[in-house]
Structures are given as C-alpha cells and as structure tokens.
Amino acid sequence: xxxxxxxxxxxxxxxxxxxxxxxxxxxxxxxxxxxxxxxxxxxxxxxxxxxxxxxxxxxxxxxxxxxxxxxxxxxxxxxxxxxxxxxxxxxxxxxxxxxxxxxxxxxxxxxxxxxxxxxxxxxxxxxxxxxxxxxxxxxxxxxxxxxxxxxxxxxxxxxxxxxxxxxxxxxxxxxxxxxxxxxxxxxxxxxxxxxxxxxxxxxxxxxxxxxxxxxxxxxxxxxxxxxxxxxxxxxxxxxxxxxxxxxxxxxxxxxxxxxxxxxxxxxxxxxxxxxxxxxxxxxxxxxxxxxxxxxxxxxxxxxxxxxxxxxxxxxxxxxxxxxxxxxxxxxxxxxxxxxxxxxxxxxxxxxxxxxxxxxxxxxxxxxxxxxxxxxxxxxxxxxxxxxxxxxxxxxxxxxxxxxxxxxxxxxxxxxxxxxxxxxxxxxxxxxxxxxxxxxxxxxxxxxxxxxxxxxx
Ligand SMILES: *Cc1c(COP(=O)(O)O)cnc(C)c1O
Numbered sequence: 001x002x003x004x005x006x007x008x009x010x011x012x013x014x015x016x017x018x019x020x021x022x023x024x025x026x027x028x029x030x031x032x033x034x035x036x037x038x039x040x041x042x043x044x045x046x047x048x049x050x051x052x053x054x055x056x057x058x059x060x061x062x063x064x065x066x067x068x069x070x071x072x073x074x075x076x077x078x079x080x081x082x083x084x085x086x087x088x089x090x091x092x093x094x095x096x097x098x099x100x101x102x103x104x105x106x107x108x109x110x111x112x113x114x115x116x117x118x119x120x121x122x123x124x125x126x127x128x129x130x131x132x133x134x135x136x137x138x139x140x141x142x143x144x145x146x147x148x149x150x151x152x153x154x155x156x157x158x159x160x161x162x163x164x165x166x167x168x169x170x171x172x173x174x175x176x177x178x179x180x181x182x183x184x185x186x187x188x189x190x191x192x193x194x195x196x197x198x199x200x201x202x203x204x205x206x207x208x209x210x211x212x213x214x215x216x217x218x219x220x221x222x223x224x225x226x227x228x229x230x231x232x233x234x235x236x237x238x239x240x241x242x243x244x245x246x247x248x249x250x251x252x253x254x255x256x257x258x259x260x261x262x263x264x265x266x267x268x269x270x271x272x273x274x275x276x277x278x279x280x281x282x283x284x285x286x287x288x289x290x291x292x293x294x295x296x297x298x299x300x301x302x303x304x305x306x307x308x309x310x311x312x313x314x315x316x317x318x319x320x321x322x323x324x325x326x327x328x329x330x331x332x333x334x335x336x337x338x339x340x341x342x343x344x345x346x347x348x349x350x351x352x353x354x355x356x357x358x359x360x361x362x363x364x365x366x367x368x369x370x371x372x373x374x375x376x377x378x379x380x381x382x383x384x385x386x387x388x389x390x391x392x393x394x395x396x397x398x399x400x401x402x403x404x405x406x407x408x409x410x411x412x413x414x415x416x417x418x419x420x421x422x423x424x425x426x427x428x429x430x431x432x433x434x435x436x437x438x439x440x441x442x443x444x445x446x447x448x449x450x451x452x453x454x455x456x
Pocket of ligand 1: 116232
C-alpha cells in the first residue's frame with residue numbers, strides 16, 4: 001500500500017466547492033445552440049422560460065462565465081451527503097496485478113443511489129426561488145425521479161414523475177421510494193396527456209421510452225399553472241451542476257499530490273461524465289495539463305461511437321427544442337434484451353462538441369462484459385455497482401490490464417456513479433447465464449437516422 005495515499009480521501013466540508021465550473025467558457029468551439037423546432041432559430045430565453053425555470057434558462061444559455069456561485073441553500077443540502085470520497089482501489093489493483101493506480105469517485109452514498117441528486121437539488125432550489133408550485137419530469141430506471149422527489153420534498157415542491165412503463169412495472173420499489181418522498185408517479189405513455197394518448201393509439205402495448213416520457217412531462221408542465229419541467233441529464237445546466245464531482249476530485253488529487261492520466265466515465269446523456277471531466281478538461285483547453293478522457297457507452301445504444309452529429313429532437317413527441325448532438329435518432333429504442341441503462345438516443349451537446357473536436361475518446365462495450373466487471377468489482381471492492389457505472393468499471397479494468405502488459409504505472413480515475421440495488425433483475429439474468437448481447441446492425445441504425453429533422 002502506498003503509504004502517503006489513504007484508501008479513501010474525503011475533503012473537509014469547508015473545502016467543498018463554492019462555485020460550479022462551466023466548461024463552455026473555455027471551449028473555443030462552443031456547443032451549438034438549441035433551436036426552436038418551428039422557426040429553426042436559436043431558442044430565446046423567453047421561449048425556454050415557458051418550459052424551464054428562469055435561472056436555469058440563464059445557466060443553459062451562459063457560455064461565457066467560467067464559474068457560477070453555488071447558492072448557500074444548495075451547499076447546505078450538499079453537506080447532507082457530500083463531499084463524496086475519492087477512493088484508491090487498492091484491492092482491485094492487487095487483484096488485477098497491475099502497476100496502474102486506480103481511483104474512483106463514488107457518488108452512490110445517498111438514498112437516490114446516484115450522482116443525480118447533485119443537479120436535482122439545484123433545479124428544485126431555483127424552482128422554489130421562482131415561487132413555483134411544482135415540477136414535472138420523466139424517469140427511466142428511476143434514479144432521476146428518486147433524486148428529484150428527494151429534492152422536492154426538501155424544498156416543499158410538488159413533483160410529478162412520468163416513469164417509462166417497463167421500469168414502472170419492473171421496478172415497483174423505485175416507484176415506492178419516490179412516493180415515500182411525496183412524488184406522484186405515472187407510467188408512460190399514459191392517458192393523462194395528448195401526446196401519451198397519441199403514442200398509445202399508434203403503438204398499442206408499447207413499453208414506453210425516455211423520449212416519450214419527456215414529451216408527456218413537458219406537456220403537463222407547460223399546461224399547468226405554476227409548473228416547469230426539469231431534466232436530469234443532457235442539458236448544459238445539468239453538466240454545470242455535476243461539475244461538483246470533478247471539482248471535488250481535482251481538489252482531492254491536488255491534496256494527495258497526484259494527477260490522473262486517464263479519466264473514464266459512463267455516458268448516457270452525459271451528465272456524470274461531463275461533470276467529472278469538466279475541470280480537468282478546462283485545464284486541457286487552457287493548455288495547463290493533458291489528460292485522456294474516455295466516454296463509455298453500451299454497444300446496444302452507441303450514440304457517440306456510431307451516431308451522427310446532427311440536430312435532432314430530444315423527445316419522441318417532438319415538443320422540445322432541437323439539439324445538435326451525437327444521436328441515433330429520436331425514434332431509436334435499444335433492443336429489448338438491453339438491461340444496463342444509458343438508453344437515451346442522444347448525447348449532451350457539450351460532450352458532443354468536445355468529442356467532435358477530438359478532445360475526448362469514446363468506446364462502446366457489450367453488456368455481458370459490463371456485468372462481468374460489475375461482479376468482479378463487487379467481490380473485490382465491496383460496493384455493488386449500478387449497471388450504468390459498471391460500463392466505466394469495465395474500461396478502467398481494461399486500461400489497468402493494458403498497463404500490466406506494458407508495465408506502465410498510469411493513474412486511472414473513473415466515476416462510480418451509483419449503486420445497483422434496484423437492478424437485481426438484470427443481475428439475476430447475468431447470474432443465471434441468460435443475459436445476451438445485441439449490437440444493432442447498420443440497417444437498425446439507418447431507421448433511426450431516417451427520422452432526423454432536416455436542418456442546414
Ligand atoms: C442516470 C445515471 C447514469 C447516466 O446518466 P448521465 O447523465 O450520462 O450521467 C449513470 N449512472 C447512474 C448510476 C445513473 O443513475
């Protein structure tokens with residue numbers, strides 16, 4: 001064991017970040033703006049304000065301020081579960097026999113079981129400050145809905161969650177956690193919205209999708225006095241809030257006198273990865289340091305590695321603004337055997353631009369390989385990881401094994417975004433040996449691309 005480096009490094013509460021870092025301020029090529037789907041002109045603050053809270057709109061459009069103050073009320077809530085530990089994975093290093101140093105930043109130590117609470121509490125705070133009655137949102141696997149219901153309970157806001165129907169049925173316990181925090185949970189598509197009824201009429205018996213649940217949640221927010229819509233990933237504001245992960249990591253590394261060479265994160269909509277890498281990417285963009293950044297996505301939902309960089313709809317009902325991103329098309333739905341989360345069709349426009357500028361790499365991994373890594377990690381490091389997080393574990397292990405071959409002592413940091421207690425159906429499939437992989441064919445993907453809007 002490296003004497004100077006403890007197994008866990010916790011910052012003091014007083015060392016926690018007081019400002020979020022906005023990586024767009026240091027990007028030469030800014031992410032493309034959101035477009036109004038009717039006029040194809042950039043969305044104005046007024047237009048966005050119909051859907052989102054005013055301060056969040058400001059943050060969404062802010063590409064120039066590198067640092068934005070974290071209000072004290074949010075920092076107080078952060079103290080209930082932060083700072084999160086930076087862990088040196090000594091046991092994993094030993095088991096792999098690698099000369100690499102492996103670190104992970106663990107975001108699973110709160111009831112929502114993931115990093116999503118970092119943005120949920122911020123979004124609930126701004127909604128409350130604006131005097132709103134409540135917020136609406138969608139949730140897939142349920143982590144975001146849980147995080148938001150916790151945040152809304154704290155600030156006394158109503159919370160309406162549209163939950164992808166298949167998850168609603170398969171994850172009754174997630175649903176009950178949300179209800180315990182006071183949220184109402186509706187399976188999507190539902191009969192409660194125009195867009196839900198339309199989708200049900202066109203696709204009877206559909207098990208739902210994130211894109212569809214987003215459309216329903218937006219419709220309800222826009223049509224209900226005193227409500228706005230909030231989103232748990234993809235948006236620039238969410239990456240901004242999640243920068244607390246990277247800022248704490250950077251501060252801990254500086255305290256230890258260490259520096260990562262490779263930074264790895266799983267990528268669904270891109271919020272944890274964007275948050276983890278932001279301050280390090282800032283150093284790279286300013287020419288102060290260099291790092292390798294690796295986004296890891298499922299082979300069954302490969303938006304970065306096989307998607308197109310184009311303007312696309314963010315939701316199935318096409319009620320949201322258009323975003324330029326690496327996308328598989330808003331009609332893309334991963335094959336039914338896909339269990340590992342990270343199933344959104346597009347990627348954060350900030351990360352998409354960084355990837356297009358070759359400042360970040362991306363790889364895709366098959367889910368049986370992901371669950372092998374999850375099981376190995378659980379047995380060696382003790383934490384039962386979320387399937388999403390296990391994508392990053394997979395690639396961290398692969399990179400550490402490469403170091404074993406070459407004898408290089410690289411320092412690897414990965415984001416362990418959450419725990420997997422509610423994913424036992426997927427673990428059961430893996431344990432029973434019946435989990436399968438499906439990689440979409442080019443023909444499968446062509447169908448999704450055919451639905452891209454025509455934007456010059
Ligand atoms: C939601 C979630 C993700 C993926 O979302 P991003 O916005 O890409 O970070 C990853 N891990 C966990 C545990 C999650 O709940």
